[in-house]
Amino acid sequence: MRRHRRLLAGGALVLAAAFLLIAPLGLRPYGIFILSMWAVMTIAAIGLNLTLGYAGQISLAQAAFVGIGAYLTAYLTTKGWPFWSTYMLGGVSCFAIGWLLGYPALRVQHHYLAFVTLAFNTLIYLIFRNEEWLTGGIYGISNVPRPSVLGWSMKGGQEFYYFCLAHLVLVSAAAWWLIRSPWGLAFVALRENPMRALSLGVDTRRYTLMAFAFGAGLGGISGALYAPLVQFVDPTPFALGLSLNLLLMVVLGGSGYFFGPFLGAIVAVLLPEWLRFAQGYYLMGYAVLVMIVMAFSPTGLLGLADRLTRPGRGAAR
């Protein structure tokens, strides 16, 4: 059974990888753009999955970190900084800010923590909107340049898509490593039973802070790719709505499952585009679909797959 499941998962993975590599050849520019956006949002969702899915710390501030990464990159690259430096800076500064945001989580939990992080998201949004001297206010920052890699320009949509995909692969590998290391187990312990974890020597303070820091850092990296992808940043995309959308990606895909964010981002980024043929009804259909999935499988799409391939067992991770 175990082997059967592995084979199934491996097959799905190979097919998905093949699709991602070949797809842009047959897509129009807008399709390629949406697929690039999927890759960028998946990176942010992987980060939130670390914080929320594995370590069990709810955060409604992921959009703020994507925003900070995006604004840093937009501001500095339009001033002539090289992309790589702003990219690193986006990741590192969000890591540090996420670390600080973790401190409230040491005091409050669950919906109280949700409100603390929600307030933080709103604060950052207001800074983007109101501090015109820095962020350009509602007009934002336009003409964000796309980088070149080893003299190879990433200006074209297709090239930039592969650029985003390469980052997704790197981030996935790093997240996979983290989750497979003793840290992953400590994160799950933090989520499942923090009191027992503490009595087994798990420094729950430090791991909580690190869960926030790593989650936020990936948010920053996602933002650093967002800015050159859209080539324009303004405050609206980084309002609370995106945080809720990222939460949806994690929960709908299967919170605490490694590939949950990938699937969740398909539903949140690609599916609305595919449903456009229904015109005015597409958002309604989309909402109903999400409700049905959540009602029948609170553990998300991968939770459902887990149950279906493991007969005679309750839901378990």
Added chain:
Amino acid sequence: MSAVLEVRELKKSFGGIVAVDGVSFGVEEGEILGIIGPNGSGKSTLFNCILGQLQPSSGDVHLDGRPVTGMRPCDLNRLGVSRTFQLLQIFPQLTVRKNLILAGQEHRGSMLSRLLVRRDAGLAAASERMLAFFRLEHLADEHAGDLSYGQQKLLDTAMAFMAGPRLALLDEPAGGVNLTMLAGLSERLKAINAEQGSTFIVIEHNMEFVMALCSRILVLAEGRVIAEGDPAAIRRNPRVIEAYLGHS
């Protein structure tokens, strides 16, 4: 022989209620000390104060002569003090093997180095040994939540010994464990005590179990120590009988 743990005049009150009222005792290296007492006599509160889960109102706790009063449970654990819980505490969504690995991993290397090693943290062999010792091998890859209550209780106890503790505080290890498992549990605890030289403090309601396992027993009633001595003396002590049965 030296005292591993020294508790002096420990007090804990919740509002106006005094749960632990000036308890003092010491535990010698390698000893198995039993703590008994009627329900509500403050046994579990005493454990929680010693282990840093609760801050004591006054008094202090020394480990190997070092003051450790109010130290965080995770720091205390890394100094070699482990525990089990009265209401068992395991990780139901993890497999039995992963529960055991988790119980040992924080004692290996630094936090940074643990980011760079594989998930089993070099504890594969140790967890196999522990599984065999507690006869849980056939359940190694089951989710801990799928085990019977008695098996979960054994896992909870096994987790307390993964890091080879100097001192283990066991809160009702026999509670809810069936009779056949119970005989085995007592033997295993004695074997760990003899082989690893660990010191135990055991809270237990099952008198037969406690009398057979412990070399010395402390009796608590209403937050105070009312008697102390070897099992035979405790059995005869009129104050102990009174505390359990009331006045006649």
